[in-house]
Amino acid sequence: MMKGSELWVMINSNDRITTPQATVVVINFILGTGILTLPRTVAEQVKTPDVWLSVILGGIIAMIAGVIMVKLSQHFPEKTFYQYSQEIVGKWMGKLFSFFIIGYFLVLGGFHARSLAEVTGYLLLEGTPKWAIIMPFMWASLYLIRGGINPIARLFEIILPITVILFLLVAFMSIKIFEVDNLRPVLGSGITPVLKGIRTTALAFTGPEFMLLILAFMKEPNKAVKAVLVGTAIPLLLYVITVVMVIGAFSVDGVVTRTWPTLDLIRSYELTGLIFERFDSLLLVVWIMQMFTSFTVNHYAASLGLSQLFKKNIHPFMYGVLPVIYLISMVPRNINDVFKLGDMVGNAALILFGFLPVLLLIISKIKGKKYETSL
């Protein structure tokens, strides 16, 4: 079916990743801006201390969406969404969908870069211009993704344990200012407020969509369901710990006014007697690493999409999308615009990865049956 000249578009058989690596990539992609803002965004919606229930339900929804995406991709082994979508809905529609998804990754990448610049620009590197923060970040990402999916996965494997250990450490040290009364009563106003928060929390789990692309690189694609479930469950756990500790310290009334509540949690306590007294830089370090991993995935996914659509070598696209992402990151004029951009990306994710895969899965099943009956 494939012409010889198109062979290079196919995935290099050496550049494959194991199931744990795929899991790690999904985890790293999910953890991003959300971990700093989630307690506020969800508390704004729920308004009761039951936010952690919303987080769990949102995570479950993300898992379901992830499994659907995996099932869809498993129908087309060795192919990414960019390639097989054209087989399902035809060349033009498939290309259109692919362009939307490439656009999504570009905008999300811009959003990640900008959030990073906002937080570090105010709380870590005051006075440093945004471009000086974003550009080295982008160049490092370029350097990494030039090697393909394998180096990406290996770097993520190093970053993830550091993140989890340091994050849990700093989160649990806030026990000093934790008040269990702030988390009570459980379901005091019934289940309705909890449901109001689900949309917000489900969007904090955007990340399983990378399964649409990464499945083609997996050594054992049949284990992809496991990868996406574990890959969503670990961020779910970290998110629940985050909202419980933040709400426990600040109460629901206090958290809605904080721009970056998780960071404020770490800024709100000091432990004397240890080598360090303050741990906010520790959190910022792991958070910046997480932003880097999320950004890298966006950068890679967008470049991969363009190269597969135009059937050209991926390297020029890796360079080419950088200025685009940079310009997108500079579009929001103020912090409210940044958050609005985040909401916009979330809504796009809802359509592109909530509804579209279901639709495509149904179409491909029907088509598959037709094919069988016609035989």
Add this chain to the structure above:
Amino acid sequence: MRQASNHVRFFLSVLLSVFLLVPLAGCWSSHEIEERSLGVGMALDKANKSMTEKEFDEQEEYPKRNLITSTYQLITPQVASSTTVQGGSQQKAYVNMAETGDSIHQMTRELSLRRETSIASQHLKVIIIGEALARTYSLGKLVNEFLRDNEIRPSCLVLISKGRASDGLESKTAGEIPAFRLAGMVENAYRTTRILPPTSLIKLESNIESGTSFLLQNVLSANGEIKFAGAAIIKGKTNKMIGFLNEEELDGLTWITGKGKGGLVKSFDKKTGQLIVYEIESMKSHIEPHVKGNSISFNVHIESEGRLSENWVVSGNPLENQFLHKVQKNSEKKVKHLVRNTVEKMQKEYKVDVAGFGNQLRIKRPRVWMRVKDNWDQTFSEVPINYDVKLMIKDYGTSGSRK
């Protein structure tokens, strides 16, 4: 051809390295720590210009309303180096500077017009707010800037001062830094029931946002010395201060909330009039709301374990349970008296709930709370409150002596 591309590659990588060197050095807009003053304490008072300020203003005045005087406690590079060189000699270890104006942030920035070293607030430990100011302005406005600031940490403590707050930042002891003294004193809560759990900026914000009334530790000052004495009552509706709980009332309040970590109960034996002291090892309180139709009432169960730590009753023999029982009853009576005193003060005089009764109602009867929360302080002032106190003497220290 191949060689040319190698040259291009080499050139590009050198160029990239040079570009990367600029941002990666990490010294973009850096400020040397030796050239900054550390702001460690701050006091906000009603406007009262210092002598220096008056003289400045006579010569030239920047247009501003004179509403607030803020006093900054600074550890300047000069002071820091001179005290370390002379080994903490007779010198003051800090510099206090006062600035009068209307905007908290502008007053802080005015310091840059008067000092060569700019102020760094990452180590700000305490903010003291004077009584007069706290009574006129909402706390939400006064601390607004601190909560937005990227240098000031949300863990900074907030205290109220009866009298002028700036006096709380004075010390006559050489080498002592008043702001650190205040921050350290909060840690003594395991020794007395008259220190409130510390209220940091972030907890203050939660209190302000929730709209409930709350307490802030009050600090007195005299002759360069300070003392924690009672607490200031902040009314939830206005976030302004409306009065004080004195030391005895704060004692009773700690028993109601059960948040004390240690302290003493001093009572007198009924028969002999002699002194008995019970030392608290642990303290627990359980506030139970009861709702029947429209009437709300509370039961407070207070439990504590501790030891007999001082006994002047000659006839009393701690080796006998009978005597210990008598001491328990005596101390329980004392605690009950403290609690009743505080409840009366809250309900009758100030008509506010600062002991967390509303919070318990919110937790246990959320639907009832939704109905009454808007007018809770008023409702609370007429609510019946019952309480029982159970103290348990576990031991009598290393001496069973009766004398």
